[in-house]
Amino acid sequence: MEESKVTPWEVKGDIDYSKLIKEFGLQPMNFNDLPKAFHNEILFRRGIVFAHRSFGSIVSAIENKKPFVMMTGCMPTGKFHIGHMLVAKQIIFYQSLGAKVYICVADIEAYNARGQSLEESRRIAIEEYLLNYIALGLKHENCEFYFQSDRSKDGKKADAYYRLQNLVARHVTFNEFKAVYGEITPGKIVSALLQASDMLHPQLPEFEHPLPVVVPVGIDQDPHIRLTRDIIGRINNYNNFNFKELCSTCHTFIPGLNGGKMSSSDATSYVALTDSPEEAAKKVRKYAFSGGRDTIDEHRRHGGNPDIDVSYQWLRIFEENDDLLKKVYDDYKSGSLLSGELKNLLIQKLTIFLTQHQANREKAKKVLEKYINKN
Amino acid sequence: MEESKVTPWEVKGDIDYSKLIKEFGLQPMNFNDLPKAFHNEILFRRGIVFAHRSFGSIVSAIENKKPFVMMTGCMPTGKFHIGHMLVAKQIIFYQSLGAKVYICVADIEAYNARGQSLEESRRIAIEEYLLNYIALGLKHENCEFYFQSDRSKDGKKADAYYRLQNLVARHVTFNEFKAVYGEITPGKIVSALLQASDMLHPQLPEFEHPLPVVVPVGIDQDPHIRLTRDIIGRINNYNNFNFKELCSTCHTFIPGLNGGKMSSSDATSYVALTDSPEEAAKKVRKYAFSGGRDTIDEHRRHGGNPDIDVSYQWLRIFEENDDLLKKVYDDYKSGSLLSGELKNLLIQKLTIFLTQHQANREKAKKVLEKYINKN
Numbered sequence: 001m002e003e004s005k006v007t008p009w010e011v012k013g014d015i016d017y018s019k020l021i022k023e024f025g026l027q028p029m030n031f032n033d034l035p036k037a038f039h040n041e042i043l044f045r046r047g048i049v050f051a052h053r054s055f056g057s058i059v060s061a062i063e064n065k066k067p068f069v070m071m072t073g074c075m076p077t078g079k080f081h082i083g084h085m086l087v088a089k090q091i092i093f094y095q096s097l098g099a100k101v102y103i104c105v106a107d108i109e110a111y112n113a114r115g116q117s118l119e120e121s122r123r124i125a126i127e128e129y130l131l132n133y134i135a136l137g138l139k140h141e142n143c144e145f146y147f148q149s150d151r152s153k154d155g156k157k158a159d160a161y162y163r164l165q166n167l168v169a170r171h172v173t174f175n176e177f178k179a180v181y182g183e184i185t186p187g188k189i190v191s192a193l194l195q196a197s198d199m200l201h202p203q204l205p206e207f208e209h210p211l212p213v214v215v216p217v218g219i220d221q222d223p224h225i226r227l228t229r230d231i232i233g234r235i236n237n238y239n240n241f242n243f244k245e246l247c248s249t250c251h252t253f254i255p256g257l258n259g260g261k262m263s264s265s266d267a268t269s270y271v272a273l274t275d276s277p278e279e280a281a282k283k284v285r286k287y288a289f290s291g292g293r294d295t296i297d298e299h300r301r302h303g304g305n306p307d308i309d310v311s312y313q314w315l316r317i318f319e320e321n322d323d324l325l326k327k328v329y330d331d332y333k334s335g336s337l338l339s340g341e342l343k344n345l346l347i348q349k350l351t352i353f354l355t356q357h358q359a360n361r362e363k364a365k366k367v368l369e370k371y372i373n374k375n
Numbered sequence: 376m377e378e379s380k381v382t383p384w385e386v387k388g389d390i391d392y393s394k395l396i397k398e399f400g401l402q403p404m405n406f407n408d409l410p411k412a413f414h415n416e417i418l419f420r421r422g423i424v425f426a427h428r429s430f431g432s433i434v435s436a437i438e439n440k441k442p443f444v445m446m447t448g449c450m451p452t453g454k455f456h457i458g459h460m461l462v463a464k465q466i467i468f469y470q471s472l473g474a475k476v477y478i479c480v481a482d483i484e485a486y487n488a489r490g491q492s493l494e495e496s497r498r499i500a501i502e503e504y505l506l507n508y509i510a511l512g513l514k515h516e517n518c519e520f521y522f523q524s525d526r527s528k529d530g531k532k533a534d535a536y537y538r539l540q541n542l543v544a545r546h547v548t549f550n551e552f553k554a555v556y557g558e559i560t561p562g563k564i565v566s567a568l569l570q571a572s573d574m575l576h577p578q579l580p581e582f583e584h585p586l587p588v589v590v591p592v593g594i595d596q597d598p599h600i601r602l603t604r605d606i607i608g609r610i611n612n613y614n615n616f617n618f619k620e621l622c623s624t625c626h627t628f629i630p631g632l633n634g635g636k637m638s639s640s641d642a643t644s645y646v647a648l649t650d651s652p653e654e655a656a657k658k659v660r661k662y663a664f665s666g667g668r669d670t671i672d673e674h675r676r677h678g679g680n681p682d683i684d685v686s687y688q689w690l691r692i693f694e695e696n697d698d699l700l701k702k703v704y705d706d707y708k709s710g711s712l713l714s715g716e717l718k719n720l721l722i723q724k725l726t727i728f729l730t731q732h733q734a735n736r737e738k739a740k741k742v743l744e745k746y747i748n749k750n
Contacts, residue, residue, distance in 0.1 A: 108538075108541045108542070111541075111542060111545060112541070112542075112544050112545045115545070117613070117614070118614075148541070149534070149538045149541065149542075150534050150538070151530075151534055152530045152533075152534070153530040153531070154530050155526075155527045155528040155529045155530045155532065155533045156528070157530065158527075158530045158533035158534045158537070159524070159525050159526055159527070159533045162533070162537035162540075163483075163524045163525070165537075165565070166483045166486075166487070166523070166524065166565050166566075166569065167483070167486060167487075167524075169487050169560075169561045169562040169564070169565040169566075170486060170487045170490070170561075170562045172561050173560070173561070174560070174561060177561065185544075185548070185549070186544045186545075186547050186548070186549060186552065186564055186568070187544040187545045189544070189561055189564055189565075190540070190541050190544040190564075190565065190568065191541075191544075193561070193565065194541065238492070239492070239493075
């Protein structure tokens with residue numbers, strides 16, 4: 001087993017999630033404690049969202065029909081792919097439960113950490129992220145889609161958001177930044193401070209007032225959550241702020257086609273939501289790492305390993321029917337389902353999904369304006 | 376002669392201004408090249424404003440009646456004293472020449488570098504700075520008085536100001552900050568970046584569009600100017616910015632009563648503009664460092680030294696009449712004017728000034744609202 005490493009700037013090796021829960025001081029997500037609505041969302045039902053911090057506040061808000069916020073950000077670089085769907089599905093799920101949704105385009109971070117212009121970030125954020133969110137079901141009501149560089153038409157809101165970034169600076173040390181971000185530069189410092197404001201500012205009186213805010217992240221991003229949670233106590237003491245503790249959930253990674261990390265910078269590792277069904281099928285056939293045996297004969301006799309098979313992992317996101325999914329798992333494990341057949345099942349699902357999704361994207365283009373420049 | 380040191384965080388020793396001009400790469404201010412209007416302002420006439428960077432652009436704007444900006448900031452801590460009048464007089468002078476005046480209250484810097492609350496900064500900025508500026512002649516037309524934490528009611532302006540702060544971060548290194556600010560912290564970094572935006576943002580399209588901006592500073596603050604000037608070339612290249620080079624002037628220090636630095640943290644070093652005339656007279660009699668001889672007899676025989684006499688240095692700010700001032704200088708040097716008599720001349724001037732100024736402050740309180748919260 002390759003030694004694993006999970007930090008905000010590096011994820012490698014085989015990840016032992018229950019070990020990470022202990023290491024990071026997270027709470028395991030107990031599906032049975034969740035309200036009934038969560039039974040409809042496979043990310044929760046299947047344990048893909050596996051841990052949390054202070055999620056009880058969110059559950060309680062949902063049960064008591066109190067306002068809460070779902071906050072997330074996107075780094076507008078590269079293609080929007082299957083891996084990004086984990087967050088997208090959660091955005092839309094929480095919105096359906098009554099959450100106000102805050103979606104931040106991290107264009108300042110892209111400028112400072114990656115040297116990407118604001119114009120390019122804006123283009124990618126709209127074409128890749130927003131269009132796909134809308135096509136996946138994001139509603140424009142109860143949704144603030146904004147850019148870090150362009151927060152609000154309302155000066156009070158804009159001032160409050162950036163003021164918070166500037167005030168947070170007093171309450172963090174260089175060493176804390178280094179622990180979370182590795183090597184730091186002035187650009188990374190301001191991006192980190194702005195990220196803290198992204199997570200906290202929904203609670204400002206200029207926005208929603210103090211209320212529960214949940215940020216869904218991949219486990220590698222948890223240190224950012226932890227740092228922002230730590231800042232709350234410090235900054236509340238020195239100002240008239242009354243921030244409630246920040247809530248978060250952690251989800252597992254969807255593996256890339258080759259079984260490693262899915263990465264926008266390696267087109268053979270992902271299927272993008274704008275790939276044609278034919279292109280997607282070709283990628284799955286060519287690159288998807290198989291848990292099958294070396295020969296059909298061996299496979300029939302000893303069975304395959306669905307737990308490491310990428311097609312099976314991806315089906316967990318695309319096959320909503322639990323019974324069917326279990327049958328695939330069992331059949332593959334027993335050897336009655338061959339690797340090529342498993343790939344075909346995924347390809348079928350992907351074909352239906354991408355065809356429908358790309359039609360939805362065309363419709364989404366016509367309503368884009370409702371989502372942007374409205375804040 | 377004590378070894379001198381002039382950095383933004385320390386000023387000590389006897390300052391050789393012509394040496395500093397060379398060391399810092401400044402241009403000497405040639406009074407004879409200035410338009411006629413400058414002859415009316417003693418700070419220029421008497422060489423108190425002694426050096427500059429790119430001041431030709433400002434002269435040219437004035438001569439051609441083109442728009443230009445005078446930008447300055449104040450750190451809202453302690454009492455507004457005689458030393459602060461050098462900048463105040465320049466603000467009002469440039470405004471009379473047609474400049475649009477930007478006055479920034481560095482409340483974010485006070486929060487991050489000195490741990491002072493925004494509320495306290497706001498109170499001090501208004502009571503100590505703004506009221507005195509108005510009493511000294513600041514007009515509300517063509518004046519933006521703003522807080523770093525609260526830039527504008529207009530979201531486009533607020534976004535643009537803070538966006539610039541965030542973008543600048545990419546174009547500065549930690550080492551550059553250390554060279555200018557000494558020991559750095561996250562709080563100092565964001566304050567320095569915001570200060571750069573303070574100096575540059577008047578040129579943004581959301582404000583005045585590119586135009587000459589002059590920042591009058593004490594020589595100790597010149598490194599900030601230099602860093603911001605350096606940033607312009609870098610940031611223009613990466614954005615649709617078109618910043619013109621930043622202009623600045625440098626003025627000498629007015630000595631504190633004891634001959635050292637005038638400091639808000641030492642009440643025996645300054646006369647505040649809210650000190651009563653009696654209090655001021657007492658301070659001058661008790662603390663003002665004298666260039667006189669040890670005995671009246673010696674003084675009559677050998678004369679005093681006006682160049683190190685604090686009362687004479689202060690008279691250079693308060694006595695507008697050049698002939699009278701020259702007579703004081705000559706009489707003191709010849710010994711016909713005694714130290715006590717020189718102090719009395721200053722006390723007379725201070726009494727008239729403070730009485731009138733404090734009456735003006737009462738009137739200013741009634742028009743405060745025209746200056747604040749209007750941006």
